[in-house]
Structure formats: structure tokens, C-alpha cells
Amino acid sequence: MGTYIPHTDDEIEEMLAFLGLTGVEELFAVVPAALRLHQGLTLDDGVGEPDVLAHLGDLADANRARSDRLVCFAGGGAYDHEIPAVTAALAGRSEFVTSYTPYQPEVAQGVLQAVFEFQTLVARLTGLPIANASLYDGASALVEAVNLGVAASGRPTVWASAGIHPHWRQVVTTCAAGTGHRVRTVGLVDGVTAWPADDDGDEPPGVVAVAYPNHLGCLEDLTAVRELCDRTGAVMVVAFDPVASGLLRSPGSFGADVVVGEGQAFGTALGFGGPYLGLFACTGAHVRRLPGRLVGETVDVDGRRAYVTTLRAREQDIRREKATSNVCTNQTLMAVTAAVQLGWLGTSGLAELALRCARATRYTHDLVTAIDGVTPYSSAPFVREFAVRLPVEASVVVERLADEGFLAGIPLDGEYEDGERSLLVAVTERRTRAEIDAYAASLEKAVSR
Amino acid sequence: MSEPTVPTERPAAGGRATSAPLLGRDPEPTLFELSHPGRRAWSFRTSGVPEVPVDDLVPAAHRREEPAHLAEVSERDLVAHFTRLSARQFSVDLGAYPLGSCTMKYNPKVCDAVAALPGLAGVHPAAPASLTQGWLALLVQLEAVLCEITGMAAATLQPAAGAAGELTGLLLMRAYHEAQGSVRTKVVIPDSAHGTNPASVTLGGYEVVTVPSDARGCVDMAALREVLDGDVAGIMLTNPNTLGLFEEDIAEIAAAVHGVGGLLYYDGANLNAILGVVRPGDMGFDIVHMNLHKTFATPHGGGGPGAGPVAVSERLVPFLPGPRPVVVEDGPGGPRYGWHEPERSIGRMHSWHGNTLVLARALAYILVHGGDGLRRVAEVAVLNANWIRHRLSGTYDVPFDRPCMHETVLSARSLKQATGVRALDVAKRLLEEGFHAPTVYFPLIVDEALMVEPTETESPQTLLALAEAFERIAAEAASDPESLTGAPRHTPVRRVDEARAARSLIPTFDARGGS
Numbered sequence: 001m002g003t004y005i006p007h008t009d010d011e012i013e014e015m016l017a018f019l020g021l022t023g024v025e026e027l028f029a030v031v032p033a034a035l036r037l038h039q040g041l042t043l044d045d046g047v048g049e050p051d052v053l054a055h056l057g058d059l060a061d062a063n064r065a066r067s068d069r070l071v072c073f074a075g076g077g078a079y080d081h082e083i084p085a086v087t088a089a090l091a092g093r094s095e096f097v098t099s100y101t102p103y104q105p106e107v108a109q110g111v112l113q114a115v116f117e118f119q120t121l122v123a124r125l126t127g128l129p130i131a132n133a134s135l136y137d138g139a140s141a142l143v144e145a146v147n148l149g150v151a152a153s154g155r156p157t158v159w160a161s162a163g164i165h166p167h168w169r170q171v172v173t174t175c176a177a178g179t180g181h182r183v184r185t186v187g188l189v190d191g192v193t194a195w196p197a198d199d200d201g202d203e204p205p206g207v208v209a210v211a212y213p214n215h216l217g218c219l220e221d222l223t224a225v226r227e228l229c230d231r232t233g234a235v236m237v238v239a240f241d242p243v244a245s246g247l248l249r250s251p252g253s254f255g256a257d258v259v260v261g262e263g264q265a266f267g268t269a270l271g272f273g274g275p276y277l278g279l280f281a282c283t284g285a286h287v288r289r290l291p292g293r294l295v296g297e298t299v300d301v302d303g304r305r306a307y308v309t310t311l312r313a314r315e316q317d318i319r320r321e322k323a324t325s326n327v328c329t330n331q332t333l334m335a336v337t338a339a340v341q342l343g344w345l346g347t348s349g350l351a352e353l354a355l356r357c358a359r360a361t362r363y364t365h366d367l368v369t370a371i372d373g374v375t376p377y378s379s380a381p382f383v384r385e386f387a388v389r390l391p392v393e394a395s396v397v398v399e400r401l402a403d404e405g406f407l408a409g410i411p412l413d414g415e416y417e418d419g420e421r422s423l424l425v426a427v428t429e430r431r432t433r434a435e436i437d438a439y440a441a442s443l444e445k446a447v448s449r
Numbered sequence: 450m451s452e453p454t455v456p457t458e459r460p461a462a463g464g465r466a467t468s469a470p471l472l473g474r475d476p477e478p479t480l481f482e483l484s485h486p487g488r489r490a491w492s493f494r495t496s497g498v499p500e501v502p503v504d505d506l507v508p509a510a511h512r513r514e515e516p517a518h519l520a521e522v523s524e525r526d527l528v529a530h531f532t533r534l535s536a537r538q539f540s541v542d543l544g545a546y547p548l549g550s551c552t553m554k555y556n557p558k559v560c561d562a563v564a565a566l567p568g569l570a571g572v573h574p575a576a577p578a579s580l581t582q583g584w585l586a587l588l589v590q591l592e593a594v595l596c597e598i599t600g601m602a603a604a605t606l607q608p609a610a611g612a613a614g615e616l617t618g619l620l621l622m623r624a625y626h627e628a629q630g631s632v633r634t635k636v637v638i639p640d641s642a643h644g645t646n647p648a649s650v651t652l653g654g655y656e657v658v659t660v661p662s663d664a665r666g667c668v669d670m671a672a673l674r675e676v677l678d679g680d681v682a683g684i685m686l687t688n689p690n691t692l693g694l695f696e697e698d699i700a701e702i703a704a705a706v707h708g709v710g711g712l713l714y715y716d717g718a719n720l721n722a723i724l725g726v727v728r729p730g731d732m733g734f735d736i737v738h739m740n741l742h743k744t745f746a747t748p749h750g751g752g753g754p755g756a757g758p759v760a761v762s763e764r765l766v767p768f769l770p771g772p773r774p775v776v777v778e779d780g781p782g783g784p785r786y787g788w789h790e791p792e793r794s795i796g797r798m799h800s801w802h803g804n805t806l807v808l809a810r811a812l813a814y815i816l817v818h819g820g821d822g823l824r825r826v827a828e829v830a831v832l833n834a835n836w837i838r839h840r841l842s843g844t845y846d847v848p849f850d851r852p853c854m855h856e857t858v859l860s861a862r863s864l865k866q867a868t869g870v871r872a873l874d875v876a877k878r879l880l881e882e883g884f885h886a887p888t889v890y891f892p893l894i895v896d897e898a899l900m901v902e903p904t905e906t907e908s909p910q911t912l913l914a915l916a917e918a919f920e921r922i923a924a925e926a927a928s929d930p931e932s933l934t935g936a937p938r939h940t941p942v943r944r945v946d947e948a949r950a951a952r953s954l955i956p957t958f959d960a961r962g963g964s
Contacts (some may be wrong), residue, residue, distance in 0.1 A: 001818040004555050004746075006463070006908035007827050012829070015836050015909060024828040027835065030695045030852060037680045041725045042597055046819030049559040056813060060568025062583030065565075065576030074573045077800060082493065086524055094542040094748075095535035098556050101752035103548070104886050105878065106940040109477075111751035112539030114531070117480050120957040125517050130956050134753070136609035139800040147652075150587035167800050174770070174796030178620055178654040219511050224728070247503070249513050262800065271564075272584045273574030273801025274609065274808075287954070291753065294708035297961065298950035305476040306942040310950040316612070317644035321473025321657040329742065342519050343480050345525045349491030351516040360498045381508050395555035395577065402580055411573040414721050443611030 002049050043376055044411060058141040067270060070179035070186050070407040073364075075385045075426020076215065077138055079243070079265045080272065081353075082430055087267040101293075101329070105308045106300075111332060112307035116293045118339040121265040125245050126259040127252020133293040133309075134335040135278030135327060138262030139171035142239055144280060144325055145258040146172055146207050146290040148233050149235030151289055151324070152257075155206025155399050158183045161193040163214025164239055188416070191218040191378025191387070205242055209237040212251060213244055216416075216424065217361075218378050218383035219391055222254035229257075242266065243278060243390035246354025258282045267341030268334050277334035290314060291325030296333040357384045360436065364427045367440035373447055377412075377422055385426040391447050401447040407438050408446075464911030466544030467883035470631055474941070477533050480520040481958045490524035537941040539885050545907050545915060547837075548693060549856045549900025550643070550744035550889035552721050554830075560747065560810035560816065574801035576785045585786030588774040588802065591812045592758075598815075598823070599737045600730025601760035605770045606808055607799040612716060614644040614738030614757030615685070617770060618714050619653030620795045621736055621761060622683050624768045628793060631710065633682035639668050641691045641892040643718060655682055662894055664792070666692040666849035668702060677705055683712035688732065689719045689854035691892045691898075692835060703733025712736060712765075717735045721904070722831055722855035725824030736764045745811035756807040774802070788848045829905035830855040833912055839902055840916045844923045848895050850960075856902035858895050859887075865897055870926040870933045872897040877944065878925070878936040882918035 007015075008018075016022065059220050063072065069080040072080035095110060102108030104299035108345070113132045124130035135141040142164070150156050161171050167286035169185065177184050184202065186193055193210060196202065210225050222238065229236040237258045238251035243265045245251075251259045263277030264270075282290060288311070296310035347354060365386050369376050388398055394411035401408035409426070427436065490908070503512070539771065546553035562568065572584055578598055592604045602906040608829070619636065626633050636655040638646045640662055647657045660677050663669040684706050688696045696702065706713055715734040721744045729737045741747050742755035749755070761769065772788035779785075818826060831854050838847060838857035846860040861872040876886035876899070888900040925932055937943060955961055 001821060004557055004906050005825060007829055008838045011909045015689055015832055019839055021836055027831045028726050030697055035727050037727060041820035043594060043820035046817055046822035049817060052589040052813050053562060054814045056563050057566060059583035059587045060566040063568045063572050063581050065572055065580035067571035074575050075835045076575050078574050086528060090531040093535040094537040096751055098541040099538055099751045100548055100551055100553055101750045104940055105945045106937050107539035107880050109941045110534040113477060115533055120959060121519055123957045126671040137800040167797055170797040174798060177623060178652050180654060247507050248511050270573050271570050272572045274804035275806060279466055294951040297955040298946045300942040300945045302943055304942055306945040308945045308947055308950050312708060314647035320644050321647035321651045323648040326612040326616060326645050326652055327754040328645050330753040332752035333754060340531055343522060344490045346487055346489050346521045347516050347519045350519060352790055355503060356493060359501050362501060362506055363498050367935050383507060388718045398577055407573055407576055429493050
């Protein structure tokens with residue numbers, strides 16, 4: 001078996017003797033004998049590292065849907081973007097990978113400054129002045145935004161657009177069992193949210209949450225959402241797509257109070273869904289309610305620029321049951337990764353990335369909707385993702401296209417009208433014209449069978 | 450030529466980092482200060498996709514008027530910048546990191562190799578079960594070994610960190626009681642608990658009831674009995690607790706809590722101490738969260754990602770978050786895997802399936818060790834902590850002077866009375882000795898706490914060097930207290946002005962203003 005324990009048997013004997021003990025089991029004398037495991041764990045004995053790599057390599061090979069084998073047209077919050085060698089190399093540096101939360105700023109300036117830069121980049125993308133050091137994923141960022149919004153407005157009713165990723169809304173609903181928030185899902189008409197009239201008898205919302213672009217790829221009218229929030233006094237939460245934001249107006253410019261998002265697209269592997277990166281930004285008015293960590297700039301005793309986690313009095317280890325959030329461990333490494341990737345993209349690269357995605361998406365959309373029986377799900381504008389209705393079950397199409405070398409997309413959730421026969425398609429900058437042409441040809445074959 | 454000699458003198462301490470080079474004392478410019486208009490690093494695949502004008506792609510009402518200003522740097526400058534930042538960062542790979550409660554053990558590189566396998570890293574999370582059988586098999590295998598290690602019936606792998614696991618556990622507790630038709634309002638936690646516990650209790654919709662610790666550093670049984678009644682949904686316990694002490698009365702505690710219909714929640718922050726020795730399930734716990742980034746050595750990433758799976762006893766299985774990876778058919782051709790929604794599920798706790806690449810690393814770690822190796826991990830972790838406690842017990846106060854588990858809580862209380870030097874000063878001075886500082890001022894119930902968790906991967910030589918550093922610092926406190934209160938002096942920055950950071954908040958480069 002492999003081991004990472006340096007001690008020799010002799011050293012262990014010496015250490016035990018120093019403690020006046022004769023065997024390691026005596027270290028556990030305080031554990032009541034009746035509770036102890038006398039036969040040991042029923043697990044296989046340890047094996048060598050090569051054996052473990054071989055076993056997990058076999059499992060990896062059993063995954064047909066890997067992006068190096070199936071050309072990826074799936075999105076829905078997880079995208080097959082380029083991860084350049086430079087991002088992998090820098091984000092993989094073990095000083096970033098194997099450090100802990102920066103509790104000792106004197107020896108943690110590397111992570112602290114990288115997170116400070118990340119916060120700056122997220123603030124600029126969202127158009128808001130404050131961004132935190134990350135949350136677990138898009139869903140957890142939305143939960144925290146809802147909690148902040150309810151606390152700020154003092155009203156527990158949440159209007160959540162059905163255009164927000166269904167999984168994210170499901171997590172909000174799960175957590176509402178504890179907080180007592182009332183979540184009302186507001187349905188879509190032609191792919192965009194049909195907000196209820198303000199006087200429809202329901203109590204006014206404390207939070208209004210919408211996605212931009214939404215889960216179907218459609219661009220929502222954020223000006224109308226801002227007006228709705230102004231009329232009702234609700235906190236405006238926007239779940240944005242940080243890549244699409246290279247082309248789109250920032251949610252902050254529409255007046256969003258809180259912006260959340262999934263940052264996986266910036267240098268983090270698809271990885272079957274984690275670890276990803278929850279993005280969270282807000283206006284200055286809400287900074288005392290900000291969930292999670294925040295890095296601020298200050299000086300050291302010699303007056304030199306330094307970084308430190310700040311406004312700590314919000315956090316669970318100090319405020320305990322009155323904390324604004326229970327978050328402790330977050331996704332710092334993914335935040336550092338995103339800072340590297342956004343540094344690599346830069347101002348021109350992000351705009352170019354978003355444009356390339358939009359062009360490839362439009363090209364794919366036009367080819368796909370020219371197929372007999374395949375129709376657009378919505379007439380609303382889209383930029384990096386779109387949904388289509390199919391003449392057959394979408395899950396069947398996904399299986400058929402896997403045999404042709406494609407991950408065709410994601411069958412829409414059953415909650416959407418005609419969801420089982422609808423497919424969500426995302427096209428990133430990694431897709432070539434040849435791949436897209438072959439995909440459309442395979443799709444045509446698959447739906448006409 | 451002389452015979453090769455075997456060093457018989459004391460070997461050098463592998464965990465001491467005082468040789469780490471530090472070039473100069475200038476601040477590192479930010480990405481934004483390195484930026485120069487027109488410079489770039491990006492390059493994309495040649496796609497051949499028609500170059501439609503942007504006006505035809507995005508309606509004017511939605512279009513960004515000018516690009517989002519990020520930074521404009523060359524790849525060369527980008528690499529230099531982040532490499533220099535990394536040189537301003539302490540890490541496990543650099544030296545010993547005895548940060549109590551955090552289990553900063555060595556992170557095996559083979560686990561990184563596993564997480565980088567294209568067949569794991571390149572899989573889209575929405576791909577159907579038929580195309581992701583390997584991932585599902587991996588998750589099912591991990592769930593099984595975690596259940597064996599904790600003595601529980603089933604587990605969810607969705608929670609992304611310990612605190613997410615806590616909230617999951619509390620929501621399971623709530624769903625369970627509601628299914629029994631029982632309305633309960635309170636959750637009991639000891640005064641030594643991690644801050645995430647009370648914060649999670651509030652988010653779970655419960656009121657926190659705190660019980661004091663007794664003179665032994667364990668839950669005060671009499672005080673516990675006093676607060677237990679039909680309103681108590683459960684108790685959250687860390688065992689060994691945050692003082693590094695095993696709650697010997699655990700069976701009695703379990704009986705008392707179960708006696709009023711409550712559930713026992715196990716905070717797995719300190720699971721490393723008891724691997725293969727005793728299991729939470731056998732102690733009577735109903736819900737257990739694990740911190741895979743602590744116990745199973747997945748790297749902490751400067752503050753995350755972690756993974757906080759939650760294992761439960763049989764009666765709570767129907768409430769687990771869904772969908773769960775399961776074996777749907779076990780035929781002659783091997784098992785077929787799929788997703789299953791538990792009948793009374795509390796719902797989803799993650800955007801997808803959890804921090805899956807972290808989960809894969811943890812499984813690799815567990816398989817390398819096996820049952821025997823995991824027990825060895827606990828033994829040496831406890832041995833190392835006791836060695837440090839015993840060695841330093843004449844130099845620092847040991848508030849609870851009894852054998853500890855994987856960590857020991859010392860105190861600088863007497864040192865402070867005698868010299869004015871505080872736990873914080875000891876911690877800052879230790880940085881200059883080539884070690885990360887211990888956790889200070891936690892648990893809150895110990896005055897001037899210094900919480901030391903060496904972990905099993907630090908050698909006896911490193912422990913000795915660490916102990917000698919602690920001893921030198923105590924001696925220095927008497928002879929030259931200013932050398933401690935002024936420490937550190939040779940780190941990239943010295944003590945930072947935390948009050949100023951909070952008072953004049955600068956959370957982004959753009960908030961910096963003229964300063």
C-alpha cells in the first residue's frame with residue numbers, strides 16, 4: 001500500500017516511550033471499549049498508487065461523454081471553453097492549491113491579492129462595486145442572494161423566474177424549508193418571463209430574481225424587472241452569464257442590486273459538475289450583509305500595501321448564530337483560476353470570446369432550425385445558447401447523436417412546456433464550422449429516423 | 450574514495466521552511482497596474498464560422514456599449530505576476546501547517562493526477578447516465594466506503610463544503626421531525642463548537658441552545674439534561690471536540706438526546722482522529738458530515754474547494770437530497786448505474802452532483818490507504834498531537850491536561866501574565882521560524898488559545914523543530930518581548946492594519962482612489 005506517513009517503527013516506539021505508553025492502542029484508551037471497532041474497517045487493504053490510477057482510469061474510460069471523445073454541444077451552466085496551458089499551469093501551482101484560508105495575512109499575500117484581483121474583475125463584469133471571494137456554485141450564490149434580499153427588504157416572498165436554471169431554483173426551494181421563505185415561480189411565455197401584475201392579490205415580493213440570458217438562452221427585459229422592483233420595493237437579483245457579459249450590457253447597468261453567476265467558464269474543467277465557482281456581487285448598500293469572505297486592501301505596520309480578509313464581523317466564526325451566512329470554506333482556487341483566465345483573456349479577449357460564441361451559436365441555430373420538424377423554442381433574442389423543439393424525444397436524440405460522436409445538448413426539464421421534446425444547445429468558441437456542419441447533419445438524421 | 454556515509458546525526462526537519470527565498474520587499478503590482486492598452490495573451494481555435502457582424506447578433510438594447518475593461522497583459526507578464534504571487538504564499542507543500550481544526554496534511558500528488566484524467570475532468574454534468582457510467586460507479590463506490598468509515602447507511606455527496614453539509618443535515622433533521630408530525634424549535638450545541646454550527650442552525654430554522662463544557666473540557670451532562678425536552682430537534686457535536694478531546698460520555702449523551710426524540714448530528718471536522726478506531730454510527734449519531742478536504746487530504750486551495758458529504762442512519766435515508774447515484778441493475782454484465790430520487794427527498798443541495806473532482810481525489814486517497822492504512826493515519830495523527838502536548842506542557846499552559854486526540858489546545862495565558870506576550874504574538878513569531886501558525890483564539894472558551902494540529906504526515910524531526918521553536922519563543926518572551934510583539938519582520942508584509950481595512954473599505958482596485 002501507499003503511505004504518506006514518514007515515521008519509522010523505531011520512531012513510533014520512541015515517541016510512545018516519551019509519552020509513557022507501550023502501544024498505539026493506548027492512545028485511544030479514552031474511547032469506551034464497547035464503541036471501538038475491534039475488527040477494523042471492512043475495506044480492502046491499501047494498494048499502490050499505480051493500482052489506484054489504473055482503477056480510476058478504468059472508471060474514467062467508462063465515461064463515453066468526455067469532451068475529447070464526444071464533441072460538446074451541451075451547456076446549461078457548464079460550458080466547454082478553452083482552458084489554455086497557461087491557466088492550467090498557474091492555477092495548478094501548489095502554493096495556491098495546498099494553502100488554507102488566509103488567516104495569517106503575512107504569509108498569504110499571494111492568495112489574498114489574487115482574490116482581490118478576482119473581486120475587481122467580477123465587479124467590472126457585473127457592473128457593481130462589491131464582489132465577494134466566491135461561493136460554492138451558481139445555485140449557492142443564488143441562495144445567498146435570496147437570503148440577502150429577504151433580510152434587506154424584510155419581506156420573505158421571492159419571485160423567481162422560471163428562466164433561472166431549474167437546479168438553482170430547486171436548491172433555493174430546498175433551503176427555503178429552513179428559512180421559511182416563500183418561493184413563487186413565475187412562468188415563461190415565448191421563452192421569457194411573464195411577470196404578474198403588481199396587484200394580482202399576492203403580497204409584494206421582497207426579492208425578484210431573473211436570469212440573463214435565461215436557461216433557454218433568451219435575453220430577458222431587465223429594464224422591466226428594474227421597474228417591477230422599483231414599484232414593489234423588491235431587491236433585484238440577476239443570475240448572469242459571465243461569458244455572455246462580454247457582449248451584453250452588465251446587470252449593474254440595468255440597476256441590479258445583486259448579481260450572481262456560475263464562473264466555471266473561466267478556466268475550470270467540466271469535471272462532471274464540480275468544483276465550480278459561485279460569483280456574487282452587490283451594491284455598496286448591501287456590503288454589511290455580504291455572504292462569505294471579502295478581501296480588502298490595507299497597509300502593514302511599515303506602511304506597505306497589503307491585503308486581508310475584511311468586514312469579518314459578518315462571518316460565522318465571529319457572529320455565530322447571527323452571521324449573514326454559514327459559508328466558511330468557499331471555492332478560492334476556482335476564483336484564482338478565474339483571475340488567471342480573465343487576465344489571459346483581457347479586455348479584448350473576453351469581447352472576442354463572447355462574439356465567437358455568439359457567431360457559432362447563431363450559425364448552429366440557423367442550420368438546426370432549417371431541419372424539417374425542428375423549430376425554435378422561442379422567438380426571443382439569444383447569444384450563446386438556444387432551445388429547439390424536436391419531432392422526437394430529446395433524450396433519444398442525445399443517445400443517437402452520442403453514437404455519431406456528439407453530446408447533442410440537454411433535454412429540457414419536464415417543467416417546461418414540451419420539455420421532453422425540446423433540446424437546449426450551447427455552442428462555444430471551441431466548435432469549428434466542420435464540427436457544427438457534421439452535428440447538424442447527424443441531428444437531421446436522428447430526428448428523421 | 451571514501452565510503453559513503455549514512456547520516457546518523459539528527460536529520461533536518463523536512464517541514465521547516467526557513468530556507469524559502471524571498472526576493473526583495475516590494476509589493477507585487479496588481480494585474481491592473483501591469484496592464485498596457487493593446488497588449489494581449491489570448492488565442493482561440495481557428496473555427497471557420499462565418500463572421501457575422503455583432504449588430505446582427507445582439508439587439509442594441511442589450512448590447513454592451515464598450516468592452517468590459519479587465520486588464521491587458523502579455524502572457525509572459527501574466528505568468529510572472531502569478532508566479533510571484535505564489536511565492537508570497539505559505540502552503541503545505543512549502544512546510545508544516547499545524548493549523549488546529551483544519552487538518553493540513555500532505556496532499557498526495559497522485560490525487561491530482563486522478564482529477565486530471567480526461568475521462569473524469571472532461572465530462573459534462575448534464576450528460577445522461579448511459580454516457581457517464583464511470584462517474585456514477587465512482588460516486589457509488591465512494592458513498593459505500595464513506596458509509597463504512599462512518600458506520601452509516603447511506604450518504605449524499607452533494608454538499609460542497611462542511612458548512613453546506615451542516616445545513617443539509619439540519620434540513621434532514623427538520624424533514625424527519627415533520628414527517629413524524631413533530632414540531633421542534635431548538636438545536637443544542639456545545640460552547641466549544643465551530644462557528645458554522647450555530648450559523649447553520651439559524652439557516653435550518655432552529656434556535657440555538659448552547660450547553661457549557663465541564664472541567665474536563667467535555668459536554669456538561671447535567672447542563673445538557675437540563676435543556677433537553679420535546680422541543681429539541683437534535684444536538685450537533687464534534688467528537689473529538691474542538692479541544693481535541695474525546696467526548697467519553699457519548700453513549701450517555703446519545704441515549705439522553707434520543708430519549709427526548711432528538712437526533713445526533715456529527716460534525717466531521719475532526720474525523721481524522723478516529724478513522725478505523727471508532728465510528729460515529731456506532732457512537733449513536735444519526736447524521737454525519739465529513740470534510741473530505743481535511744480527513745481525506747484533498748487540497749484546500751487557499752480556502753476551497755472542499756467537499757462535505759453527509760451520511761445518515763437508515764431512518765433518514767428517504768429524506769436525502771436527490772438525485773442520488775445508484776445501481777439500477779446488477780446483471781451478469783456488471784452493474785448498471787443510474788439516478789434515483791429518494792421518496793421524501795429534502796431536494797437538491799448543489800447545482801449538479803457535488804464537488805465531483807474533489808470526490809474523485811478523496812476516493813483515490815482512501816483506496817491507496819485501505820482500511821489498515823486509514824487506521825494508521827489516525828494512530829500517528831494522535832501520536833503526533835500527544836507528543837507535542839507532552840513536550841510543550843511545561844512551557845505553555847495545557848488547560849485540559851489529559852491525553853488528546855489529533856490536536857491539542859495550548860494556552861499562552863501564563864505567558865501573557867508574566868511577559869505581556871499574547872497568543873497572537875507567538876503565532877506571528879512562529880511564522881519566522883518557518884512554520885505556519887497554529888489556530889489562535891479558538892475554541893472561544895480557552896483564554897489565549899493556541900490550537901496545534903500537526904497531522905500524521907509531519908515527521909518526528911519536524912515535530913521536534915516545531916516544539917523547539919515554540920520553546921525558543923517562550924524564552925524570548927521573557928528576555929525580549931518586543932521581538933515577539935514586532936514579529937514577523939521578514940515576511941512579504943508585516944502585521945497588517947485590519948481596522949483600517951474595515952474602516953476604509955477597498956474591496957476592489959477601482960475603490961482604491963488616489964491612495
